[in-house]
Amino acid sequence: MSEDSIACTPSPPYTAVIFTSLRDETPDDGYAEMAQRMDALAAAQPGYLGVESAREGVGITVSYWANDADAAAWKRVVEHSEAQRIGREQWYRSYRVRVATVTREYGHDKP
Amino acid sequence: MSEDSIACTPSPPYTAVIFTSLRDETPDDGYAEMAQRMDALAAAQPGYLGVESAREGVGITVSYWANDADAAAWKRVVEHSEAQRIGREQWYRSYRVRVATVTREYGHDKP
Numbered sequence: 001m002s003e004d005s006i007a008c009t010p011s012p013p014y015t016a017v018i019f020t021s022l023r024d025e026t027p028d029d030g031y032a033e034m035a036q037r038m039d040a041l042a043a044a045q046p047g048y049l050g051v052e053s054a055r056e057g058v059g060i061t062v063s064y065w066a067n068d069a070d071a072a073a074w075k076r077v078v079e080h081s082e083a084q085r086i087g088r089e090q091w092y093r094s095y096r097v098r099v100a101t102v103t104r105e106y107g108h109d110k111p
Numbered sequence: 112m113s114e115d116s117i118a119c120t121p122s123p124p125y126t127a128v129i130f131t132s133l134r135d136e137t138p139d140d141g142y143a144e145m146a147q148r149m150d151a152l153a154a155a156q157p158g159y160l161g162v163e164s165a166r167e168g169v170g171i172t173v174s175y176w177a178n179d180a181d182a183a184a185w186k187r188v189v190e191h192s193e194a195q196r197i198g199r200e201q202w203y204r205s206y207r208v209r210v211a212t213v214t215r216e217y218g219h220d221k222p
Contacts, residue, residue, distance in 0.1 A: 004168025006131045006207050016129060016211050018173055020117045020163050024221070052131050054167035057115025062129055062171060068214075088219050096117050096218035100127050100211035103179075107207035108199050110135070 007050030007064055012102045014049060015065040020058060021087075021095035031091050038083050045074045064102075071099060118161030118175055123213045125160060126176040131169060132198075132206035142202050145194050156185045175213075182210060 023031070042048055042063060047070025053061040065071040074080060087095070134142070153159055153174060158181025164172040176182040185191060198206070 004133075006133060006169060006205060009207075009209075012209075016127070016209060018127060018129065018213075020173075022115075022117060052169055052171055054165040054169050054171045056165040056167055058117060058163055058165055060163055060165045060171045060173060062131075062173075092219065092221070094117060094218070094220045096120075096216065098120075098123075098127060098213045099215040100213040102129075102209045102211040104210040105207065107205070108203070109205045110203070 005052075006107075007052050007062075009049050009064050009102070009105065012105050014102050015068050015071045016100045016102050017063045017065065017071050018098040018100060019061045019063070019095065020098075021061075022058060022093045023055075023091060024093045026090075029090060030086075034083050034086070038080060041077065041079060042074060045077065046070055048074075068099065068101070116163075117218075118163050118173075120160050120175050120213070120216065123216050125213050126179050126182045127211045127213050128174045128176065128182050129209040129211060130172045130174070130206065131209075132172075133169060133204045134166075134202060135204045137201075140201060141197075145197070149191060149194050152188065152190060153185060156188065157181055159185075179210065179212070 039051065042051065047066035049064035049066060051061060051063045065074070150162065153162065158177035160175035160177060162172060162174045174182070176185070
Protein backbone atom coordinates (compact mmCIF):
# COMPACT_ATOMS: atom_id res chain seq x y z
CA MET A 1 0.00 0.00 0.00
CA SER A 2 1.82 3.14 1.18
CA GLU A 3 5.42 4.13 1.60
CA ASP A 4 7.66 2.16 3.93
CA SER A 5 8.04 4.94 6.41
CA ILE A 6 7.04 6.27 9.77
CA ALA A 7 4.60 9.19 9.60
CA CYS A 8 5.90 12.52 10.78
CA THR A 9 3.14 13.82 12.99
CA PRO A 10 2.83 17.06 15.02
CA SER A 11 2.61 17.36 18.80
CA PRO A 12 -0.49 15.64 20.19
CA PRO A 13 -3.42 15.81 20.38
CA TYR A 14 -4.41 14.60 16.92
CA THR A 15 -6.55 11.72 15.63
CA ALA A 16 -5.44 8.22 14.62
CA VAL A 17 -7.71 5.92 12.61
CA ILE A 18 -6.54 2.33 13.08
CA PHE A 19 -7.86 0.09 10.30
CA THR A 20 -7.17 -3.64 10.81
CA SER A 21 -8.29 -6.15 8.20
CA LEU A 22 -8.18 -9.71 6.98
CA ARG A 23 -8.28 -9.99 3.18
CA ASP A 24 -10.07 -12.33 0.84
CA GLU A 25 -7.21 -12.51 -1.63
CA THR A 26 -8.13 -12.94 -5.27
CA PRO A 27 -5.69 -12.17 -8.10
CA ASP A 28 -6.50 -9.05 -10.11
CA ASP A 29 -9.44 -8.08 -7.93
CA GLY A 30 -8.65 -4.38 -8.23
CA TYR A 31 -7.60 -4.06 -4.61
CA ALA A 32 -4.02 -2.81 -5.14
CA GLU A 33 -5.10 -0.12 -7.60
CA MET A 34 -7.91 1.06 -5.35
CA ALA A 35 -5.63 1.11 -2.29
CA GLN A 36 -3.14 3.27 -4.16
CA ARG A 37 -5.88 5.63 -5.37
CA MET A 38 -7.33 5.92 -1.85
CA ASP A 39 -3.86 6.70 -0.42
CA ALA A 40 -3.46 9.54 -2.90
CA LEU A 41 -6.99 10.81 -2.31
CA ALA A 42 -6.58 10.69 1.49
CA ALA A 43 -3.35 12.68 1.25
CA ALA A 44 -5.27 15.45 -0.52
CA GLN A 45 -7.93 15.81 2.22
CA PRO A 46 -8.01 18.63 4.79
CA GLY A 47 -6.33 17.69 8.04
CA TYR A 48 -4.39 14.72 6.64
CA LEU A 49 -1.16 14.23 8.61
CA GLY A 50 0.20 10.93 7.27
CA VAL A 51 -0.27 7.18 7.03
CA GLU A 52 1.54 3.99 8.02
CA SER A 53 0.65 0.63 6.53
CA ALA A 54 1.80 -3.00 6.64
CA ARG A 55 0.25 -6.34 5.79
CA GLU A 56 1.54 -9.66 7.07
CA GLY A 57 -1.43 -11.95 7.46
CA VAL A 58 -3.36 -9.17 9.14
CA GLY A 59 -3.26 -5.73 7.51
CA ILE A 60 -2.86 -2.61 9.63
CA THR A 61 -3.21 0.90 8.23
CA VAL A 62 -3.03 3.83 10.62
CA SER A 63 -3.96 7.21 9.17
CA TYR A 64 -3.40 10.39 11.14
CA TRP A 65 -5.63 13.45 11.06
CA ALA A 66 -5.60 16.91 12.63
CA ASN A 67 -8.85 16.13 14.46
CA ASP A 68 -11.87 13.81 14.59
CA ALA A 69 -13.93 15.99 12.24
CA ASP A 70 -11.30 15.74 9.49
CA ALA A 71 -11.10 11.95 9.94
CA ALA A 72 -14.90 11.69 9.81
CA ALA A 73 -15.04 13.89 6.68
CA TRP A 74 -12.63 11.53 4.91
CA LYS A 75 -14.89 8.59 5.72
CA ARG A 76 -17.71 10.40 3.91
CA VAL A 77 -15.82 11.43 0.74
CA VAL A 78 -17.93 9.88 -2.04
CA GLU A 79 -15.20 7.93 -3.83
CA HIS A 80 -13.93 6.63 -0.49
CA SER A 81 -17.44 5.55 0.57
CA GLU A 82 -17.68 3.57 -2.65
CA ALA A 83 -14.29 1.92 -1.92
CA GLN A 84 -15.55 1.02 1.57
CA ARG A 85 -18.64 -0.61 0.07
CA ILE A 86 -16.58 -2.72 -2.35
CA GLY A 87 -14.21 -3.56 0.51
CA ARG A 88 -17.07 -4.93 2.62
CA GLU A 89 -18.51 -6.90 -0.29
CA GLN A 90 -15.33 -8.21 -1.91
CA TRP A 91 -11.91 -7.55 -0.44
CA TYR A 92 -12.20 -7.99 3.30
CA ARG A 93 -13.17 -11.10 5.15
CA SER A 94 -13.25 -9.00 8.29
CA TYR A 95 -12.21 -5.52 9.37
CA ARG A 96 -12.21 -3.21 12.35
CA VAL A 97 -11.92 0.56 12.45
CA ARG A 98 -10.86 2.29 15.66
CA VAL A 99 -10.88 6.05 15.95
CA ALA A 100 -8.55 7.29 18.65
CA THR A 101 -7.16 10.51 20.08
CA VAL A 102 -3.37 10.46 20.36
CA THR A 103 -2.38 12.01 23.67
CA ARG A 104 1.34 11.22 23.88
CA GLU A 105 4.08 10.51 21.37
CA TYR A 106 7.74 9.68 21.72
CA GLY A 107 10.40 7.80 19.81
CA HIS A 108 14.00 7.32 18.94
CA ASP A 109 16.17 7.58 15.84
CA LYS A 110 19.61 6.12 15.61
CA PRO A 111 22.23 8.82 15.27
CA MET B 112 5.46 -11.49 15.90
CA SER B 113 1.89 -12.10 17.03
CA GLU B 114 -1.06 -14.01 15.68
CA ASP B 115 -2.55 -13.10 12.32
CA SER B 116 -5.77 -11.85 13.75
CA ILE B 117 -7.84 -8.85 14.63
CA ALA B 118 -7.96 -8.08 18.35
CA CYS B 119 -11.32 -8.50 20.01
CA THR B 120 -11.68 -5.34 22.09
CA PRO B 121 -14.49 -4.14 24.38
CA SER B 122 -16.65 -1.05 23.87
CA PRO B 123 -14.59 2.16 23.92
CA PRO B 124 -13.05 3.97 25.65
CA TYR B 125 -9.82 2.01 26.02
CA THR B 126 -6.18 2.71 25.24
CA ALA B 127 -4.23 1.89 22.06
CA VAL B 128 -0.45 1.99 21.93
CA ILE B 129 0.68 2.32 18.31
CA PHE B 130 4.30 1.25 17.91
CA THR B 131 5.76 1.92 14.44
CA SER B 132 9.34 0.94 13.65
CA LEU B 133 12.01 0.50 11.02
CA ARG B 134 14.35 -2.41 11.70
CA ASP B 135 18.07 -2.84 11.39
CA GLU B 136 17.85 -6.43 10.23
CA THR B 137 20.70 -8.73 11.21
CA PRO B 138 20.37 -12.52 11.09
CA ASP B 139 20.18 -14.20 14.50
CA ASP B 140 20.15 -10.95 16.42
CA GLY B 141 17.72 -12.29 19.00
CA TYR B 142 14.88 -10.07 17.85
CA ALA B 143 12.33 -12.76 16.97
CA GLU B 144 12.79 -14.57 20.29
CA MET B 145 12.52 -11.36 22.27
CA ALA B 146 9.43 -10.24 20.34
CA GLN B 147 7.74 -13.54 21.10
CA ARG B 148 8.69 -13.33 24.79
CA MET B 149 7.41 -9.76 25.03
CA ASP B 150 4.11 -10.75 23.39
CA ALA B 151 3.60 -13.47 25.98
CA LEU B 152 4.65 -11.19 28.84
CA ALA B 153 2.37 -8.37 27.65
CA ALA B 154 -0.59 -10.76 27.49
CA ALA B 155 -0.05 -11.56 31.18
CA GLN B 156 -0.22 -7.91 32.33
CA PRO B 157 -3.22 -6.31 34.05
CA GLY B 158 -5.50 -4.52 31.61
CA TYR B 159 -4.17 -6.24 28.48
CA LEU B 160 -6.89 -6.44 25.82
CA GLY B 161 -5.06 -7.71 22.74
CA VAL B 162 -2.48 -6.96 20.06
CA GLU B 163 -2.28 -6.67 16.27
CA SER B 164 1.02 -6.76 14.45
CA ALA B 165 2.38 -6.69 10.88
CA ARG B 166 5.71 -5.89 9.28
CA GLU B 167 6.14 -5.03 5.61
CA GLY B 168 9.02 -2.61 5.36
CA VAL B 169 7.62 -0.64 8.28
CA GLY B 170 6.49 -2.60 11.33
CA ILE B 171 3.26 -1.69 13.10
CA THR B 172 2.22 -3.21 16.42
CA VAL B 173 -0.91 -1.93 18.12
CA SER B 174 -1.48 -3.13 21.66
CA TYR B 175 -4.76 -2.46 23.43
CA TRP B 176 -5.16 -1.76 27.14
CA ALA B 177 -8.04 -1.14 29.52
CA ASN B 178 -6.68 2.33 30.29
CA ASP B 179 -3.62 4.59 30.11
CA ALA B 180 -2.34 3.52 33.53
CA ASP B 181 -2.22 -0.15 32.49
CA ALA B 182 -0.41 0.75 29.25
CA ALA B 183 2.10 2.88 31.20
CA ALA B 184 2.65 0.09 33.75
CA TRP B 185 3.55 -2.31 30.92
CA LYS B 186 6.16 0.16 29.62
CA ARG B 187 7.81 0.03 33.08
CA VAL B 188 7.85 -3.77 33.59
CA VAL B 189 11.55 -4.51 34.16
CA GLU B 190 12.06 -7.17 31.50
CA HIS B 191 10.18 -5.01 28.99
CA SER B 192 12.32 -1.95 29.86
CA GLU B 193 15.40 -4.02 29.13
CA ALA B 194 13.94 -5.10 25.76
CA GLN B 195 13.24 -1.45 24.94
CA ARG B 196 16.86 -0.56 25.71
CA ILE B 197 18.21 -3.31 23.41
CA GLY B 198 15.69 -2.24 20.77
CA ARG B 199 16.99 1.33 20.80
CA GLU B 200 20.62 0.19 20.67
CA GLN B 201 20.38 -2.72 18.23
CA TRP B 202 17.13 -3.63 16.53
CA TYR B 203 15.47 -0.40 15.47
CA ARG B 204 16.81 2.19 13.11
CA SER B 205 13.90 4.36 14.13
CA TYR B 206 10.65 4.02 16.06
CA ARG B 207 7.67 5.99 17.21
CA VAL B 208 5.26 5.23 20.06
CA ARG B 209 1.84 6.87 20.09
CA VAL B 210 -0.48 6.45 23.04
CA ALA B 211 -4.11 7.05 22.12
CA THR B 212 -7.59 6.82 23.57
CA VAL B 213 -9.97 4.87 21.36
CA THR B 214 -13.30 6.67 21.29
CA ARG B 215 -15.19 4.83 18.52
CA GLU B 216 -15.01 1.37 17.02
CA TYR B 217 -16.91 -0.32 14.22
CA GLY B 218 -16.32 -3.05 11.69
CA HIS B 219 -17.70 -5.75 9.50
CA ASP B 220 -17.41 -9.50 9.20
CA LYS B 221 -18.50 -11.42 6.17
CA PRO B 222 -21.45 -13.64 6.91
